[in-house]
Amino acid sequence: MKVYLDNAATTPLDPLVFEVMKPLMTDFFGNPSSIHGHGREVRSYVERARSKVASLLKTSPSEIFFTSGGTEADNTAIFGCVETLGVDHIITSKIEHHAVLHTVELLAKLKAIKVSFVALDKNGCIDLDNLETLLKLPANKTLVTLMHGNNEIGNLIDLQQIGKMAHSYGALFHTDTVQTMGHLPHDLSNLPVDFLVGSAHKFNGPKGIGFLYVNYRNKIDPFIHGGAQERNMRGGTENVYGIVGLAKALEIAYTEMDQQTQYIKGIKKYMINKLKNKIADVQFNGKCAEIENSLYTVLNVCLPPTPHNEMLLFNLDIAGISASGGGACSSGSNIGSHVLAVLDRDSNRPAIRFSFCKYNTIEEVDYTVAKLHELIVLN
Amino acid sequence: MKVYLDNAATTPLDPLVFEVMKPLMTDFFGNPSSIHGHGREVRSYVERARSKVASLLKTSPSEIFFTSGGTEADNTAIFGCVETLGVDHIITSKIEHHAVLHTVELLAKLKAIKVSFVALDKNGCIDLDNLETLLKLPANKTLVTLMHGNNEIGNLIDLQQIGKMAHSYGALFHTDTVQTMGHLPHDLSNLPVDFLVGSAHKFNGPKGIGFLYVNYRNKIDPFIHGGAQERNMRGGTENVYGIVGLAKALEIAYTEMDQQTQYIKGIKKYMINKLKNKIADVQFNGKCAEIENSLYTVLNVCLPPTPHNEMLLFNLDIAGISASGGGACSSGSNIGSHVLAVLDRDSNRPAIRFSFCKYNTIEEVDYTVAKLHELIVLN
Numbered sequence: 170m171k172v173y174l175d176n177a178a179t180t181p182l183d184p185l186v187f188e189v190m191k192p193l194m195t196d197f198f199g200n201p202s203s204i205h206g207h208g209r210e211v212r213s214y215v216e217r218a219r220s221k222v223a224s225l226l227k228t229s230p231s232e233i234f235f236t237s238g239g240t241e242a243d244n245t246a247i248f249g250c251v252e253t254l255g256v257d258h259i260i261t262s263k264i265e266h267h268a269v270l271h272t273v274e275l276l277a278k279l280k281a282i283k284v285s286f287v288a289l290d291k292n293g294c295i296d297l298d299n300l301e302t303l304l305k306l307p308a309n310k311t312l313v314t315l316m317h318g319n320n321e322i323g324n325l326i327d328l329q330q331i332g333k334m335a336h337s338y339g340a341l342f343h344t345d346t347v348q349t350m351g352h353l354p355h356d357l358s359n360l361p362v363d364f365l366v367g368s369a370h371k372f373n374g375p376k377g378i379g380f381l382y383v384n385y386r387n388k389i390d391p392f393i394h395g396g397a398q399e400r401n402m403r404g405g406t407e408n409v410y411g412i413v414g415l416a417k418a419l420e421i422a423y424t425e426m427d428q429q430t431q432y433i434k435g436i437k438k439y440m441i442n443k444l445k446n447k448i449a450d451v452q453f454n455g456k457c458a459e460i461e462n463s464l465y466t467v468l469n470v471c472l473p474p475t476p477h478n479e480m481l482l483f484n485l486d487i488a489g490i491s492a493s494g495g496g497a498c499s500s501g502s503n504i505g506s507h508v509l510a511v512l513d514r515d516s517n518r519p520a521i522r523f524s525f526c527k528y529n530t531i532e533e534v535d536y537t538v539a540k541l542h543e544l545i546v547l548n
Numbered sequence: 549m550k551v552y553l554d555n556a557a558t559t560p561l562d563p564l565v566f567e568v569m570k571p572l573m574t575d576f577f578g579n580p581s582s583i584h585g586h587g588r589e590v591r592s593y594v595e596r597a598r599s600k601v602a603s604l605l606k607t608s609p610s611e612i613f614f615t616s617g618g619t620e621a622d623n624t625a626i627f628g629c630v631e632t633l634g635v636d637h638i639i640t641s642k643i644e645h646h647a648v649l650h651t652v653e654l655l656a657k658l659k660a661i662k663v664s665f666v667a668l669d670k671n672g673c674i675d676l677d678n679l680e681t682l683l684k685l686p687a688n689k690t691l692v693t694l695m696h697g698n699n700e701i702g703n704l705i706d707l708q709q710i711g712k713m714a715h716s717y718g719a720l721f722h723t724d725t726v727q728t729m730g731h732l733p734h735d736l737s738n739l740p741v742d743f744l745v746g747s748a749h750k751f752n753g754p755k756g757i758g759f760l761y762v763n764y765r766n767k768i769d770p771f772i773h774g775g776a777q778e779r780n781m782r783g784g785t786e787n788v789y790g791i792v793g794l795a796k797a798l799e800i801a802y803t804e805m806d807q808q809t810q811y812i813k814g815i816k817k818y819m820i821n822k823l824k825n826k827i828a829d830v831q832f833n834g835k836c837a838e839i840e841n842s843l844y845t846v847l848n849v850c851l852p853p854t855p856h857n858e859m860l861l862f863n864l865d866i867a868g869i870s871a872s873g874g875g876a877c878s879s880g881s882n883i884g885s886h887v888l889a890v891l892d893r894d895s896n897r898p899a900i901r902f903s904f905c906k907y908n909t910i911e912e913v914d915y916t917v918a919k920l921h922e923l924i925v926l927n
Binding site: 171173198208396 | 552558573616747749789870871
């Protein structure tokens with residue numbers, strides 16, 4: 170049996186998404202910046218996709234900019250805040266994605282940028298009092314950058330509350346919504362957010378394409394410099410198939426959202442209970458075991474120590490089960506998770522992140538828990 | 549009749565390229581950074597693609613980095629030279645692509661970078677004596693960035709000669725080879741080039757994917773900051789379909805290169821002669837009419853002035869013929885060509901760029917020249 174429980178790393182492409190991408194790879198090939206017929210027909214696909222994304226998120230197409238993915242979108246927002254909007258103080262947390270953390274670290278090194286890390290409790294939840302204290306620090310302009318749903322432990326932040334607090338101190342608010350986009354609704358007509366990010370391959374869309382929402386109040390310079398694409402905001406010929414696929418994937422995600430949310434929550438709840446029944450002393454990292462209070466796609470399991478901790482993922486892999494230690498984006502480098510490292514947890518206990526999408530089944534969970542039981546309890 | 553003669557803007561995807569991309573969109577969906585089975589099988593596609601590109605260009609896979617396209621690759625190289633390699637003097641030309649020009653302009657503004665524009669003759673050819681003079685200017689480190697084949701007027705530079713000259717003065721050499729990649733052979737085992745760039749959609753590959761060659765002697769920092777992808781050189785989940793498509797398109801281009809070169813040169817030569825026969829006083833911008841001395845895919849025609857200059861492209865478009873005024877990347881902005889502007893030419897004469905690929909035919913040229921004749925001579 171082959172089981173894929175690493176959907177926070179990437180999701181399978183929805184076959185309906187592939188269908189809408191296909192004509193752009195076989196029939197309509199023009200450059201959307203060309204003003205002739207071949208270009209205009211492709212441009213109309215791009216602009217319809219932009220309008221679709223904007224309408225799903227209840228915002229204007231003029232606030233949506235396509236990028237090569239979530240990482241580029243995060244880089245664009247944060248560099249833009251510093252280079253164009255005068256930000257000289259960035260408040261972030263130690264459990265952000267590297268697309269944010271490494272960008273902030275670089276800016277701290279290159280520029281006279283002060284970086285403050287907000288205090289976290291033992292589960293990785295943000296200390297709001299501390300956030301408010303940091304917002305009071307003197308600065309020309311402060312940027313708060315905090316991710317909506319943590320990709321490793323599934324913690325969620327309250328965008329309304331944090332956005333309002335940031336704005337009440339005149340700060341900008343950027344949030345990496347890569348893990349929640351297409352999984353939770355985002356109503357940008359009513360969200361105190363300046364920059365927000367999506368990556369298609371996290372919601373059954375194609376890889377290599379994402380977008381940045383820039384609230385109309387903020388005007389930032391491009392990050393990638395070149396032609397006049399994306400209304401002068403991002404040089405480079407558009408990834409047309411990707412853009413069309415992203416919009417379709419987001420449309421499907423919104424259409425199916427209520428149903429898939431219930432379905433996937435059910436799978437997660439089932440796995441939590443099954444694990445508790447089968448493995449004494451199983452724990453869960455961060456807030457992910459609180460079904461209604463966490464990202465329903467992510468379950469980070471904290472297992473009892475075994476003599477073969479480091480072999481667990483390999484043995485699951487041999488059994489055909491794909492899961493993850495840290496985030497996929499850093500797994501290539503064989504460095505432990507920077508997120509788990511800052512939690513108050515027993516580092517002798519192995520952590521495995523299981524993450525779900527609409528294609529997972531109860532049978533896959535049964536198989537996975539049985540295998541874990543075999544590896545941990547029977548071994 | 550629909551005629552596409554704007555292949556310097558973008559080319560149709562080769563159906564064989566689509567075939568190799570398809571399984572990565574339907575069956576193999578893992579994140580190449582994941583260490584489990586689903587990830588490893590996709591990683592092997594990415595690394596085979598990298599090896600293929602490297603072997604076609606006679607270099608090592610460790611020197612090839614995939615990007616979202618040529619523009620990002622140019623940005624990465626130029627920013628890297630300044631941020632990491634200590635470049636404080638950039639020599640470039642006024643007819644470079646905006647991916648280079650706008651990046652250089654920005655760096656001149658942000659940093660204490662001196663920018664020198666090499667002198668050009670009336671056809672846009674580089675004055676090598678002037679280049680040598682500029683290379684003698686005092687600097688900590690100099691970067692020469694000159695494009696191999698000009699996208700608007702088809703001028704070629706001699707990479708061997710210019711690279712050797714740059715290196716003899718201790719300068720770095722970056723060349724935007726977007727227009728020549730897949731059309732002319734590049735033997736990196738024997739080319740004095742530090743950075744070189746490719747964009748798949750210019751050689752019948754997919755949009756949204758390109759690569760940067762970085763010679764092993766140079767170690768630059770990433771431009772997009774995030775995960776450890778591309779051996780820590782480029783954060784962001786890889787555009788796997790794009791990467792696989794790029795490698796296949798380049799493989800096809802190299803396999804067919806001799807044959808397609810002859811075929812497309814024949815079409816270009818035929819069009820030049822036909823235009824000369826049908827339109828008295830037709831001229832050609834830059835060096836593009838010198839078949840053996842220019843990019844065989846580009847023909848920039850300088851037509852006699854008409855009372856309806858600005859309507860020519862529109863009238864061709866109405867007749868189903870797609871061609872271009874300036875480069876596609878800036879056509880959206882409705883600003884005249886920055887390349888033609890620096891040539892010594894009569895600006896009352898309309899310029900139209902026709903650019904070819906292997907799918908064009910003699911019949912298309914006949915139809916296009918007949919239409920031009922009708923619009924210019926018979927009108």
